[in-house]
Amino acid sequence: MSKSNYKKIILDEKKIPKKWYNIQADLPTPLHPPLNPATNKPAGPEDLAAIFPMNLIEQEVSRERWIDIPEEVLEKYLIWRPSPLYRADALERYLKTPARIYYKNEGVSPACSHKPNTAVAQAYYNKVAGVKRLTTETGAGQWGSALSYACNLFGLECKVYMVRISYDQKPYRKMLMKVWGADCVASPSNDTNFGRSYLKQHPDTPGSLGIAISEAIEDCVTSKDTKYSLGSVLNHVLMHQTIIGLETQEQLKIAEDKADVVIGCVGGGSNFAGMALPFIKDKIYGDKVNVIGVEPTACPTLTRGPFAYDFGDTAATTPLLPMHTLGHDFVPAPIHAGGLRYHGVAPIISRVLLDKLMEARSVDQVTAYKAGVTFARTEGFVPAPETNHAIAIAIEEAIKAREEGKEKTIVMCWSGNGMLDLTGYEKYFSGKLEEYTMSDEEIQKSLASLKGYPKP
């Protein structure tokens, strides 16, 4: 139970935060601008206008500290928000730790993850801008299902290009998209020029996120009333997620507690940012909270990737973004945490790391699954493979507190539940789960694609 003796700390619907937090107002060092790769000059709004509506482009570059959440978005948020903040007291007892562990359960959304926080906002702003249809790509399907859900809420059409190997191996998520009325096709598909030509050359390709992005963007720029939507990395996407951390801060007040350690897993950076940025704001203004981002050893962008200008996509079509990256050619090992398999990290997170406002750690997937099983067998809920990375470090911190004999408050973002990702657990139990830690040679090789671009 929390200090206030509740298992779940519930924030009243009427007290849901009414604004998102935009850390660009408080960053000690401003972000480097994205660059137009043709000119190497800062990319302007016009470089993005073909694929995003102007209201979202404005959010992308805004330096306003607080951005009002529109009434229409708040109304949809109430379907699952405020999400409960749980005290993980059973896990604490199991670990015999004096630490208090809290987890923010983002698995309660209809799509079972934090992704709808931005999907709903993006669908709304596109709707307002007169857009009738959104395209996107998806790997394992978390983002595709979240955007399908959000488009359905606002009456937009939605087309999802899903990496073929996931489309074939993870049929549940594509069914979920269909339930919400979206059109989901395996990528490469016959629906775009790029897809058709790629298929002709490689009829047996398993597909890749890079190919899927290229198809989604081609579809966007060649279709009427259509824009493109991205589920992570960009500034406005991270900002939409800050509702997670803002709610958590209110809930900790109710629990009469204060975070000493804040933990989230990091892929593109959206769930981590959502939890962490409001706490990093406090840190900028003098608070001592320790904020930890956790990535897989199979994709160690924050812990081993340089800060460089790189493309957001594999096909090298986006503006150059200033970020910690392993190079846009990098194809991460096939770990089950599909949401953490991204070659770069959001510019905001990269900046925050450079300015020592957070700490980065990496965890191999066997350790992550072990932590997930410990969680499921103590707290009950089965975590997503991505979430397991955050849990592993929360457990590590709780054990450290025990060894040091220190009381401590640990808060983690429980980014989603694992109901549609149970196969990784099966492999874990059968001993067939691989560890995947990158060697220095592999890292050096993967960084080759960064050569020849400007340095930030």
Next chain:
Amino acid sequence: MSKSNYKKIILDEKKIPKKWYNIQADLPTPLHPPLNPATNKPAGPEDLAAIFPMNLIEQEVSRERWIDIPEEVLEKYLIWRPSPLYRADALERYLKTPARIYYKNEGVSPACSHKPNTAVAQAYYNKVAGVKRLTTETGAGQWGSALSYACNLFGLECKVYMVRISYDQKPYRKMLMKVWGADCVASPSNDTNFGRSYLKQHPDTPGSLGIAISEAIEDCVTSKDTKYSLGSVLNHVLMHQTIIGLETQEQLKIAEDKADVVIGCVGGGSNFAGMALPFIKDKIYGDKVNVIGVEPTACPTLTRGPFAYDFGDTAATTPLLPMHTLGHDFVPAPIHAGGLRYHGVAPIISRVLLDKLMEARSVDQVTAYKAGVTFARTEGFVPAPETNHAIAIAIEEAIKAREEGKEKTIVMCWSGNGMLDLTGYEKYFSGKLEEYTMSDEEIQKSLASLKGYPKP
């Protein structure tokens, strides 16, 4: 929004009901006793003692109106309870109905359904009675996963015999059981005499619930410190579920509303009873609420089955139970709502129907899925196939209210989410879902197995 203008009506943890409601105290006509099939005499506690602990047998026959929920069970309930009561305002707007529709979201439990309400209680009482291990059977896997979850919470071993065809076709639920530490085998298995001999004769059998029950009971009676656990039908199981309706009544008070119609889907009867019995209590004492149980046309026990003494299992090993039944040999068509494929209905529900304290309706699965898709596309959450049956009638009642121009409050039990049952939706969209309505000849044929047993 509800009358009190909330999307979700949340009951404070401190106000969770502390007692279960036992309708045996209030039934206008007492239940017929179960009979020992060897003697045709009322079965006593000793007939059940080989497979159930005495504390649960006492609950089975108790006439106390209120039974204290043990502290240890309440503590576990708080992991997901009180569950939210949602106002389905988006569905209402879509239907243009003056009715207010509420749904009680039992999908928020770690196992995604209402089943843990009794699983946790049963695991606790077995633990207290010194039992170290529970056996059970499961069809699609909802009950098996709920009991695995509950046994893990109380440190009991758990062995689940899962019908082979489901074991092969629905791999996610068996993985879930493993995450919670249970041992799940395909039935018939090589772990019991009955299983081995059945396999020898029918090596390619898809298995059946009847075979799985026989294996679970054999394992129970031949193993040390082991008891058997059932997920529906029995009086104590239904009583544990009444926490659903009791919470709902408190939440309706918060919403300043009152139920005119209460709806739940019916298989063995546990989720329906959980929601309905506290409202039926009010009806017994003069309230006008209309309580509707909804079953599939493929398994119309309440609407077309006679009230008779019949076995609870296909292998004819249990005491004879007084219930609406289609005969213990009846094998329902393979509808996706696996939880509604049971040849009989709980004696308590059968009694309540005979005494006209409820109404029974049936819905074919295509209509049910259509309702489920309407729900998912308005309210967001994707319902389980069982739940879709309740939704279909809620929609029917809401449309009736519109046609009659009447305000009305409709409350339904949303028994679980459909995240692990998405294949049925896929079939629905591809037009391959079959309707399955039984003919009179089929009913007559299936009733043959009732001949030769005493009449209630």
